[in-house]
Amino acid sequence: MNGKFTRSLISACAGFLAIAFSASAQTRPAANAPASVTARAVPQVGADNYVGNDRCRRCHKSEFVEFGKTVHATLPEHKNSAVGCEMCHGAGKAHADAQEAAHGDDAKSAAANKLIFSFKGSTKVNSERCLQCHQTSNKQAKFDHSSHALNGVSCLECHSIHLVEASDNPKGEAVQTATAKFFSVPSLPEENRWLTSSLLRKNQPELCYQCHANVKAAFALPTHHRVPEGAMKCTDCHSPHGTGNRHELQQVASETCVACHTEKRGPFVFEHAATRVEGCTACHTPHGSSNKMLLARREERMLCLQCHVASPTTTKTMPHNVQSFQAQGACSRCHSVIHGSNFNKDFLN
Ligand code: HEC
Ligand code: HEC
Ligand code: HEC
Ligand code: HEC
Ligand code: HEC
Ligand code: HEC
Ligand code: HEC
Ligand code: HEC
Ligand code: HEC
Ligand code: HEC
Numbered sequence: 513m514n515g516k517f518t519r520s521l522i523s524a525c526a527g528f529l530a531i532a533f534s535a536s537a538q539t540r541p542a543a544n545a546p547a548s549v550t551a552r553a554v555p556q557v558g559a560d561n562y563v564g565n566d567r568c569r570r571c572h573k574s575e576f577v578e579f580g581k582t583v584h585a586t587l588p589e590h591k592n593s594a595v596g597c598e599m600c601h602g603a604g605k606a607h608a609d610a611q612e613a614a615h616g617d618d619a620k621s622a623a624a625n626k627l628i629f630s631f632k633g634s635t636k637v638n639s640e641r642c643l644q645c646h647q648t649s650n651k652q653a654k655f656d657h658s659s660h661a662l663n664g665v666s667c668l669e670c671h672s673i674h675l676v677e678a679s680d681n682p683k684g685e686a687v688q689t690a691t692a693k694f695f696s697v698p699s700l701p702e703e704n705r706w707l708t709s710s711l712l713r714k715n716q717p718e719l720c721y722q723c724h725a726n727v728k729a730a731f732a733l734p735t736h737h738r739v740p741e742g743a744m745k746c747t748d749c750h751s752p753h754g755t756g757n758r759h760e761l762q763q764v765a766s767e768t769c770v771a772c773h774t775e776k777r778g779p780f781v782f783e784h785a786a787t788r789v790e791g792c793t794a795c796h797t798p799h800g801s802s803n804k805m806l807l808a809r810r811e812e813r814m815l816c817l818q819c820h821v822a823s824p825t826t827t828k829t830m831p832h833n834v835q836s837f838q839a840q841g842a843c844s845r846c847h848s849v850i851h852g853s854n855f856n857k858d859f860l861n
Contacts, residue, residue, distance in 0.1 A: 554593060554594045554599050554644055554645065555592060555593060555594070556592050556593065556594050556598075556603070557602075557603060558603065559592065560605070561603035561604075561605045561606065562594065562598050562603050562604065562605065563598075563604050563605045563608050564596065564598075565595075565596040565597050567604070567608050568596075568597045568598075568604060568608070571608075571611060572597075574674070575597075575674045576597075578674035578675055578703075579596075579597070579673065579674040581703075581707060582673070582674075582707065582711060584599075584673065587599070600629070600631075600641060600642075600673065601628050601629050601630065602628065602629040604628055606627040606628075607624055607625070607627040607628035610623065610624035610627055611624045629641070631668060635661075635664045635665065635666035635668075636661070636666070638666045638667065638668055639655065639656075639661060639666045639667050642667045643655060643656070651751070651753055652753045654753065654754040654755060654756055655667075655753045655754050656754075657754055657756065658751075658752075658753060658754020658755075658760060659754065659760060660752060660753075660754065661754065665723075669713075670712060670713060670719060670752060671710070671711045671712060671713065672706065672711055672712075672713050673711065675702075675703065675706045675711070675713070677702075716739075716745045716746050716747065717731070717739050717740065717745070717746055720746050720752075727746075727799055730797070730799035730800040730801075731799055731800045732800065733800035733801055733802050734800075734801075734802055735800060735801050735802070735803065735804060735805065735806050736799060736800030736801070736806075737798070737799065737800070737806075739799075747762075748762070748772075749761060749762055749768050749798065750762065765791040765792075766787060766791040766792045769791075769792045769798075776792075776851045776852075778852050780851075780852030780853055780854055781853070781854045781855070782852060782853045782854070782855075782856065782857045782859065783852040784850060784851060784852050784859065786819065787851065787852070793808075794808075794819075795807060795808055795815055796808060812842040812843060812844060813840070813841065813842060813843055816843045846860055847859045847860060848860065848861065849861060
């Protein structure tokens with residue numbers, strides 16, 4: 513009891529200092545993306561039912577302290593709008609009063625828990641609470657129809673609003689500034705990471721690998737986009753919030769790829785219809801492959817012959833017939849500009 517109180521007191525001070533420091537030294541991390549939400553106010557339902565953050569802080573210091581460091585704690589107050597804890601948890605008077613009256617009685621305390629919204633319902637209900645405000649953001653607006661939402665993955669699988677575990681993380685004590693040591697404020701790498709990376713529970717790709725083990729395996733193959741090395745992120749190509757495109761790709765089909773591989777965009781005088789019709793993934797695997805150049809087949813020739821069916825009778829699709837060189841070697845020996853050409857209809861140069 514006593515120990516817990518002391519710890520709470522220290523963490524409350526820690527929170528105060530962290531806020532003070534961040535205000536003066538501007539260490540509050542910039543958001544990865546420009547403000548996407550026009551802070552839509554959540555209206556209060558019966559102003560008398562709200563008690564304000566101070567009341568919650570008395571019993572929930574860790575949550576209060578961690579929450580105080582996040583962008584959610586800085587939202588402006590509108591007339592009759594709920595701010596702070598109660599903008600997500602809803603009006604808290606009934607809960608606070610009942611917990612106070614419970615005096616630690618387990619049964620009464622459990623009953624008091626039921627008087628506040630605590631994100632323990634369905635994933636849909638949980639996400640809806642966040643979307644009350646975030647629906648207005650162009651990035652989260654499609655969430656309801658995303659594969660994640662449709663498969664029961666809510667905002668909370670990936671984001672944490674008050675990462676209390678981070679403040680308890682003993683690993684954090686390894687790195688300490690002199691000032692932090694003096695005030696016995698631990699400098700917490702896990703907490704800093706959380707605050708600088710959109711309140712994510714883990715960074716990419718580990719966050720995604722937890723559930724997408726097959727994708728992790730693909731990125732472990734010899735040829736891969738350098739996601740495991742940290743040079744690229746899953747979100748360069750996908751949106752976890754949903755886009756409406758196939759596989760939640762950031763842009764329609766090959767547009768996602770040519771955002772980086774601009775030289776493959778064209779327009780070409782002679783374009784390879786394969787790209788236009790099926791996209792880059794007609795020939796490449798996006799994540800990883802045991803083949804060179806992320807090709808979908810080990811033998812490039814076999815890749816081409818998937819569509820350009822060899823036929824000894826017709827010379828339309830294959831001028832050089834089955835008996836000749838098509839039986840061996842890469843087709844790109846001659847068809848060297850396979851992504852499209854401005855000079856040659858057969859992509860020879
Ligand atoms: C009362 C409105 C409101 C509610 C409810 C709300 N948010 Fe926010 N949230 C905001 C605003 C406003 C911002 C700041 C917008 C910006 O800078 O892009 C924000 C920012 C964020 C950020 C970015 C943080 C950062 O450091 O860049 C995340 C992640 C986030 N919210 C997740 C959530 C989740 C998850 C929930 C539900 C548990 C939620 N929000 C509920 C209004 C709200
Ligand atoms: C008098 C002390 C007290 C006050 C004031 C108080 N709480 Fe609580 N709260 C508790 C206790 C005790 C629990 C139960 C903790 C447990 O079960 O581990 C709890 C549980 C919760 C839970 C989790 C409920 C669940 O289903 O597990 C949430 C969310 C919560 N409080 C939010 C708030 C908010 C927001 C406020 C301010 C509006 C607040 N509390 C004010 C004592 C209080
Ligand atoms: C932006 C939305 C949001 C705001 C604002 C918010 N919380 Fe929470 N809170 C959550 C979510 C979501 C959870 C569910 C647990 C989780 O995902 O980490 C939660 C869980 C809790 C719990 C239960 C923790 C547990 O272990 O079960 C308590 C207590 C709590 N919050 C208190 C507070 C207090 C106190 C404040 C204000 C200082 C506050 N919350 C502000 C979203 C919010
Ligand atoms: C599957 C994991 C996942 C889910 C589910 C998820 N997010 Fe995110 N969110 C991320 C990742 C990853 C980023 C960082 C994007 C980046 O760095 O490009 C992010 C960034 C954000 C941001 C800040 C930048 C932006 O894109 O606006 C906000 C706000 C946000 N998420 C809110 C939400 C809300 C609200 C929900 C639920 C409706 C939600 N997220 C569900 C993974 C997720
Ligand atoms: C270079 C762009 C790119 C990157 C980076 C990328 N993906 Fe993909 N991903 C794609 C494309 C394109 C597809 C569609 C493949 C197809 O059409 O066969 C896809 C398909 C998927 C699928 C569905 C098919 C499957 O393999 O299960 C999942 C899940 C997925 N990606 C998750 C991830 C995760 C998780 C990461 C990060 C670890 C990631 N992706 C990184 C481009 C990318
Ligand atoms: C809590 C588990 C979980 C986490 C964490 C998670 N996902 Fe998913 N994801 C799923 C489920 C479940 C589906 C739907 C089933 C499927 O297609 O595999 C899905 C679907 C997808 C799809 C669509 C696949 C398709 O075939 O259309 C993409 C893309 C994707 N996730 C990317 C990501 C990325 C990127 C991250 C990390 C930022 C991530 N996921 C984190 C569980 C998760
Ligand atoms: C965010 C930028 C980015 C996006 C988006 C992107 N790539 Fe890449 N890609 C790279 C970089 C950088 C390299 C080369 C260096 C490396 O990482 O090994 C590369 C390499 C490649 C290679 C050659 C691999 C090798 O072994 O030389 C192929 C093929 C490729 N990408 C195809 C694609 C396809 C297909 C897509 C769309 C699904 C795509 N890329 C999307 C950045 C990107
Ligand atoms: C018809 C099959 C096919 C399609 C479709 C295709 N590629 Fe390729 N790509 C190849 C082949 C074959 C190679 C290897 C060429 C070589 O060995 O010189 C290659 C090589 C590459 C390389 C590495 C070498 C270089 O030229 O930079 C990149 C990057 C690449 N492709 C990106 C893309 C992108 C982006 C798209 C979609 C716009 C795409 N490819 C569509 C067949 C294809
Ligand atoms: C996904 C199917 C597909 C794959 C794989 C594919 N192609 Fe094509 N290719 C096409 C289509 C469709 C056309 C347009 C044919 C037409 O207009 O009659 C085309 C056109 C061509 C042409 C231009 C001649 C013409 O008939 O217009 C050449 C040369 C060619 N492909 C070579 C290759 C080579 C070499 C590969 C292997 C690296 C390859 N293709 C892989 C579908 C594919
Ligand atoms: C030794 C060089 C060489 C190799 C290797 C080669 N081609 Fe060709 N290919 C050509 C030439 C030259 C033409 C143009 C013939 C013409 O215009 O009459 C051509 C034309 C084509 C055409 C266009 C046919 C049409 O009707 O317009 C296709 C399709 C094609 N090749 C596919 C392939 C495929 C698939 C491979 C690999 C299995 C391959 N080529 C390997 C030299 C080659």
